[in-house]
Amino acid sequence: QTNALRTNATLEAACAWGNTPDGGMNRLASNDDDKRVRDWFIAETSKFGCHHKIDAMGNIFAIRPGQNNALAPIGLGSHLDTQPTGGKYDGILGVISAMEVLQTIHENKITTYAPLAVINWTNEEGARFPPAMLCSGVWGGAFTTEYGHSRTDPEGLTLKEELERIGYLGETECSFEKNPLTAHFEVHIEQGPVLDQAEEAAAVVKGVQSIRWYNVGLVGREAHTGTTPMNRRSDALLGAAKMIVETNRFVTEGEVAARGGRATIAVINSSPQSINTIAGHVDFGLDIRAPADSDVELIEAMCRKRFAEICDEIGLEMTFDNFWVSPAVNFDPTMIECVRSSAREIGCTTELVSGAGHDSVYTNKKVPTAMIFVRCRDGISHNPAEYTRPEDCAAGAQVLLGAYLRYDDY
Amino acid sequence: QTNALRTNATLEAACAWGNTPDGGMNRLASNDDDKRVRDWFIAETSKFGCHHKIDAMGNIFAIRPGQNNALAPIGLGSHLDTQPTGGKYDGILGVISAMEVLQTIHENKITTYAPLAVINWTNEEGARFPPAMLCSGVWGGAFTTEYGHSRTDPEGLTLKEELERIGYLGETECSFEKNPLTAHFEVHIEQGPVLDQAEEAAAVVKGVQSIRWYNVGLVGREAHTGTTPMNRRSDALLGAAKMIVETNRFVTEGEVAARGGRATIAVINSSPQSINTIAGHVDFGLDIRAPADSDVELIEAMCRKRFAEICDEIGLEMTFDNFWVSPAVNFDPTMIECVRSSAREIGCTTELVSGAGHDSVYTNKKVPTAMIFVRCRDGISHNPAEYTRPEDCAAGAQVLLGAYLRYDDY
Ligand SMILES: NC(=O)NCCC(=O)O
């Protein structure tokens, strides 16, 4: 049995750094607050018989030995970084649930069959260093360490130099091959409305939908807003605006919309940022998702075609860079079964596919993986109002314990 | 006779600070390069019998005495600040033409009837400290000195502290009443295509069209791009995009468009700048212009109505702040006549209304004012490609001399 009160107390402790006045969190990967929570994570897990490996991407593995230490550990992981307008549950609850399992096992003096690794993956959000799940991605072989190291934040700082600065550029090589696991379980808040509507505390996650990210760059011509006739302009911001409206239309009307396609533009920058000079340069980020890879490809094709037409119409040059592809994922049937039977024990039967990407997407490339979702209020996430009830947080840890022990017994 | 070679040499000298690799200028008001060009302006005009007054907004009056020094000087002015993607002519040519007139009069040992003031107005562009023509506006009584001082740049620095820092927060009160002129002439590049198409070097400017500037703020709700269904979003950037597209439609279709209405959104900022968090806050600047005040009001009303509908549709809160109103201006008939007869001497007969605002808009509130436009290639301005032929630059100075001497004789 996990301890519900303790789970919530640990969660609160993990939110001591990077909290914002509106009750949310702003703990971008590899900033000073991320360093502080990492130091705390290492100190806490040390109390329960763990030694630590830190890898070249700053991923932290807190390892508690088992009976067979020649076996790779079973990993229970998630992330402690947040969005700039993040909540206190996204990622954090997963690490805390894993810590609760660790602590429960430790206080019950259980020696597990395989070693146990509680894992904090670096930069899951991708908010500071796109793409998301970058460092589980390096571990899972989706990216090279060089690629991960070279990713930059909007200020131009690289992840490598920032990890070095906070003292978390570790010596362990970041790869499944050099630092293997046997399996990976992850608890996460759902971040969507399904469990809230189903009135269940937790769910089995069978997989993750398809995701692609793009940087789109537009070049028009700077010109005077007052003297340049409307029909002699190459207005890059007008072009971007048309693209945003059209992209939204593609996923709110018609077939792709019916099949659950989503597309969002959230980051935009225009230059030269002068109210009386027509924008000559605009860049924006595009996020496309759908349950099926083919629908993401379809939305991409619709955007490429329509964006090119808009560029022709207005007289813009475009770069369209698809810098991240995360295909749809199905988790391991055995692992899913472990989660399913553990969830049933507390009366939860919902099964769903994740709309968000998670570190488990990349561990799944190498080892059997499954996830547990926990209900969150109104499905709100990436927002300070993100909220999960204490009993639901505790339920997540409890389902994780059951699933983990089932797999360890295996 | 002004000296064509000298006019162009002075112009080049004035562009020694703040030039960019692409051949343009980036000399934002009150930055280090603005200080350097001001120092140069004072040193140069000192050579031709001028003493200087610097006022509380940093406007510089280089005054050469005349026969009747109880009379207020006749001002010949424009500005030395530029856009971030500016050219070498916008504003600069006006100051340089005035310097050429000063020098011509000085070398010919002419004592004018009234004193002559060559004027550099601060922050005409409004690119760093909106609104435009801020400091001629304070002088002309459109704004208080406190208002001018308190305007901030995107970094939050005030114009007052920046003027103090560069040593140009002067002691003279900034007002027509405390530091009067008798009249104001201004040479400026047209920044539009009329003269280029008419194949004339210079034109009489009869007035300036109506301008209003706005800051629009939108508040939606931050949410996860991957998990939030399309119909449960309050996407502030989608709202802004729809507003940009609609605003453009208002001035490219229908009656207002036919009457020359223009509207532009060039500056936009979205937050929290994370590719997988729907933008919860977006701000943008709106620039509306038309020859008639009533059309600017009409476009404003169309925007207010449609923006409110878009907000209702998407679930956004809006602030709509009209922070600058510059009504249409007609210049003084006598001054226009002086320009007209001077322009005729070099064979130029074009007369037009300015699409851009100029310092003369605000001097016109207090003293007889008129302007001379000089042809610029393809009407391109606020762009490094802005270009005016040396002969046309010289023509501007020549027409200014003729107009000025006519008025001084008066
Ligand atoms: N869980 C989560 O918010 N992950 C970020 C990756 C994504 O954008 O889906």
Ligand SMILES: NC(=O)NCCC(=O)O
């Ligand atoms: N001439 C010029 O570019 N002035 C700036 C004011 C305006 O935006 O019209």
